[in-house]
Amino acid sequence: MKRSSKADVVIIGGGIQGCATAWQLAQRGVSVAVLEKDTVSRHASGVNAGGVRLLGRHLAEVPLSIAAMKRWHTLDNDLSGDTGFRARSLINIAADEQDLDTLNKRQQLMHSQGYFHEQLIDVKELRERLPHVADHCVGGVLSLQDGYAIPYQATLSFKRAAQLAGATFYEGQEVKAIRKLGNDWLVSTHNSEFEAPKILNCAGAWADLISVMIGDNVPMSYSAPMLGITARMPHFATPVVGAVSRPLSFKQFENGTVLLGGGAKGFADRANNRTRLDYSLMAAGARNAIEFFPIMKTASINRMWSGLEAYMPDNLPVLGPSARSENAWHAFAFSAHGFQLAPIVGEIMADLITTGGCQFDLEPFRVNRYERKVL
Template identity: 35%
Template sequence: MSPERYDVVIVGGGIMGASTAFHLRTVHGKSVALLERGFVGAGASGVNFGNVRRQGRFLPQIPLSHRSRAIWGRLPELLGEDCEFLPTGGLRVAYTPQDMAVVEKHVAEAREWDLHLEILGQNVLRDRWPWLGPDVIGASLSPEDGHANPRLAAPAFGRAARRAGAVIHEHCEVADIEREPTGFRVTARTGLEVRGEVLLNSAGFWGSRIAAQFGEPVPIVARGPQMAVTEPLPYFIEPVLGGVSADIYLRQVKRGNVVYGGGLRGPVQTDPPRARPTPDLSMAQWGRLLRFVPALAGVQVIRTWTGVEGYLEDDIPVMGESATTPGLFHAFGFCGHGFQLGPGVGAVMAELMATGRTSTPIEPFHIRRFAGRTVAQAAEPPPTG
């Protein structure tokens, strides 16, 4: 049997890969095959916090975040499914004058990138959200930020891409990728072979291995975000909460459950991918949660979970064309903050692969910033905070 042939082959079926497949088919009319080692959206894209935020980002990332936010607002229309996106607003909370200085600086700088945030003082916060902890002294509000269900979003993009004509191969782990004169040949452990003129590497943490195969090693480390959810409660926490230095974030869904996580990350296994929550880290998160919202004291936690995420040393993803191999493109290493960006990443990467250019600037994310690294140097774990 001869290999299947496509315009584009995508390796990795998280929200980045699924969104790219969707946009390649629906906007650009390209033939697409996507290969995913498990279920679409079951990796990092399905186990994250579900934050749809623009504030607090690396400033050159804001145009991409804007583009993605516009897509989030149209998901039912585009995908025909509800991914539980709620534009509840997002609060970035300060506990100290130093935190507040960070907030004020970001608000001023973000304005230059067409992101308009509101600075709220302690009295306003107390009036609007009296359940906030007494240590909170101020915050910035991003009124159109919100949250969505990560277990729904990437699979919805995958199903919509399939309905539009993309070929989706699940439980199809890639064993080998070869560069050929006319493009790429991708062989799966199942024996499936597909060929494409263009290849998108959106394999998450494992994307670094594909990049290294083509002479582009990057310094990446795998970590497991610690996540948890409480029993259902009366709905009272509307905005998404995150801290400047508090290292905790939380949101409440309409069913009443409070979902929370934070910067504490545990060890993971990558081959095969496995991760388990770390009890000590979960207990530390709980103390930070109660400082945010003391009213949650005594609430029952009903589930904890984690996953495998890839973190780069500069906390900035890799996006764009390869610096070494024509026809190869990368979109991986989103460092735990790629969920909101996912729909926009798909639109940008599809545009770039189909037309050779994109209207959204992504130059700061190019893989060439790691040029000169050896594979051994790239394997050294970056510092973690």
């Protein structure tokens, strides 16, 4: 006999988006069951680079990202938690004239849309803010509100706040089937059934499988972006650092360790919950880091890893209602930049689920945006 439970909303996926939405819904008095196939924050939400970044966002995402950033600055208080958020600013470095050109064009575009949060900085300011930057760098772009948080802590903070507000979490519950029972959804796992009028798909790298169960086909792919962390180093960089045209990204934490990212991808073994790293690409990332920051020559890598992350072909998430089924919604495929958006995604999904609408234009994030029009 399967154990059976009822809720107003079943959320599939205990990552940061599922937890953030659970928190929002629970605060509004909605009963929520979150189903997680492993443990909460086990995958991308717990092992990502923790970038809280507004800088360089796709135009479609900028309004969401601005709203999310505002919330990050009060989030620990709102959650009564510790997300580890630090507003340290973010600088993308220009290595040559071509990079400066790219930045100028971006600046014009942003200003034309009425966005002024990205500031161009000259070489002098670059060196003031990053004294250890290599001599050949010529300038950059700065976003003062940006920073980082500690992903595992942040996701668990959302989870705990959601629990306190009344949401229930079920770990080790991999969804095997979803079907309709009258007007309700019936979600089955190996040993349990969950019945709810409404469901939300936040299943990350497994979201395409859940989508299909709901009736939506998406050209989602998944991959394994790689990260590495060094042993403690003397403090040398306060801002989070990226590069305009090179796969470089790092941040130095308060304990002196330096997290190296840059988006290089390893090999994803989704069926087995495993990833394999591509060390030759990590080596290229290491060369970049040294080239931009010669002090990194003295760094020692302590651990390298990657998590399973979902991508859409346009690197924009799927956010919004199912195209095929009533009372079903999606929030997935954040394409390696969803961490910062979580506070606003939670609000958006809760708005959609409880009121049917939200204040943002979600057209670019439609689940069926790749569907071929029938002539």
